[in-house]
Amino acid sequence: MSKKVLLMGKSGSGKTSMRSIIFHNYVAKDTRRLGATIDVENSRVRFLGNLVLNLWDCGGQDMFMENYFASQREHIFRNVEVLIYVFDVESRDIEKDMHYYQDCLEAILVNSKNAKVFCLIHKMDLVQEEMRHRVFEARLNELNTRSEPVKITAFATSIWDESLYKAWSSIVHSLIPNVKLLESHLQNFATICEADEAVLFERTTFLVISHCTKMDNTDIHRFSKISNYIKLFKMSCSRAQAQFKSMEIRQADFAAFIDVLTANTYVMVIMSDLSIEPSATKMNISVARKHFEKLEVSHIAR
Ligand SMILES: Nc1nc2c(ncn2[C@@H]2O[C@H](COP(=O)(O)OP(=O)(O)OP(=O)(O)O)[C@@H](O)[C@H]2O)c(=O)[nH]1
Numbered sequence: 529m530s531k532k533v534l535l536m537g538k539s540g541s542g543k544t545s546m547r548s549i550i551f552h553n554y555v556a557k558d559t560r561r562l563g564a565t566i567d568v569e570n571s572r573v574r575f576l577g578n579l580v581l582n583l584w585d586c587g588g589q590d591m592f593m594e595n596y597f598a599s600q601r602e603h604i605f606r607n608v609e610v611l612i613y614v615f616d617v618e619s620r621d622i623e624k625d626m627h628y629y630q631d632c633l634e635a636i637l638v639n640s641k642n643a644k645v646f647c648l649i650h651k652m653d654l655v656q657e658e659m660r661h662r663v664f665e666a667r668l669n670e671l672n673t674r675s676e677p678v679k680i681t682a683f684a685t686s687i688w689d690e691s692l693y694k695a696w697s698s699i700v701h702s703l704i705p706n707v708k709l710l711e712s713h714l715q716n717f718a719t720i721c722e723a724d725e726a727v728l729f730e731r732t733t734f735l736v737i738s739h740c741t742k743m744d745n746t747d748i749h750r751f752s753k754i755s756n757y758i759k760l761f762k763m764s765c766s767r768a769q770a771q772f773k774s775m776e777i778r779q780a781d782f783a784a785f786i787d788v789l790t791a792n793t794y795v796m797v798i799m800s801d802l803s804i805e806p807s808a809t810k811m812n813i814s815v816a817r818k819h820f821e822k823l824e825v826s827h828i829a830r
C-alpha cells in the first residue's frame with residue numbers, strides 16, 4: 529500500500545532538508561550542502577507493515593512550479609494523500625508564496641479532494657524566541673483564511689530542534705490506517721506492564737506512531753525530543769560500527785526502557801513503580817512482540 533505525499537513550497541524553504549533528516553539520516557548541518565531540487569525527486573520509504581510512503585519532493589523554483597500547475601498538473605496532483613506545504617518564515621515575498629500555495633490547493637481540490645493538508649512554518653530558529661508564538665499565530669490565521677474551504681493543520685518547525693519530529697510524527701500518524709486499533713493495544717500493553725507511559729516509534733525514522741500516558745507530564749515536547757536524541761544516538765552508533773538495539777535508563781524516580789518491538793517499531797516504556805523488577809518489564813516487552821507483529825501485518829497495514 530503506497531501513499532503519495534507531496535512536499536511543496538518555494539525554493540530554499542527547506543523541503544529537501546527536512547526529508548533528508550527524517551528519512552535519510554542527515555544531521556541538520558549536512559543540509560547546507562544540498563543543492564536545489566531539479567523537478568521532482570521521488571523516494572519511497574517503507575513504514576509499518578506494507579505501508580509505503582511515496583514522497584514527492586517538488587523543486588520550488590518558479591519554472592518548476594509553473595510546470596506543476598500547467599503541463600504536469602494531473603500527474604502531480606492526482607491520488608495525493610497528504611500535501612505538506614513548507615513556508616520559509618523569513619521569506620521576503622509572502623504574497624507570492626501565498627499565491628503558489630493557493631494555486632496548489634486549487635489543484636488539490638480538483639484532483640485529490642480528500643487529501644489532508646499540512647502547512648509548516650519553517651526555519652523558526654531564525655525568529656527570536658519570544659516572538660515565535662506570535663509570528664506563528666499570525667501566519668496560521670492568514671493561512672486559515674487563505675485555505676478556505678480546506679481545513680489545514682499547521683506546525684512551527686525548524687531543522688535545528690525537535691519541532692521537525694513533532695510535525696512529521698503527526699503527518700505520518702494521519703497516514704496509518706487503523707491507528708486507533710494500535711493505540712488501544714498499546715494502552716492494554718501499558719496497563720499490563722503497569723507502565724506510566726508507553727510510546728511506539730517507527731524503527732528507522734524514530735517518529736512517534738502512537739503513545740499512551742497515565743499521568744500528566746509537564747514537558748509536552750518530550751516524545752519529539754526523544755525521537756531526535758535517539759535518532760542521533762543511533763547514527764553515532766552506526767558510525768562506530770555498532771548497532772543500537774535497546775537502552776535502559778534508571779533514575780531515582782523512574783526507569784525507561786527502549787527496545788525493539790516489531791520489525792518496524794521500537795517501544796519505550798516508562799515505569800515509576802521501581803519495585804517492579806526491570807527483568808519483568810523486559811519480559812513483558814518480549815512477550816508482546818508476537819502480538820504486535822501480528823497486529824501490524826493483519827490490521828495496521830490493510
Ligand atoms: N536556519 C534554517 N535553515 C534551514 C532550515 N531548514 C533548511 N534550512 C536551510 O535552507 C537551505 C535550503 O534548503 P533545501 O532543503 O535545499 O530547500 P528546498 O525547499 O528543498 O529548495 P528547492 O529544492 O530549490 O525547492 C539549506 O541551506 C538548509 O540548510 C531551518 O529550519 N532553519
Ligand SMILES: [Mg+2]
Binds near residue numbers: 545585588
Ligand atoms: Mg529541494
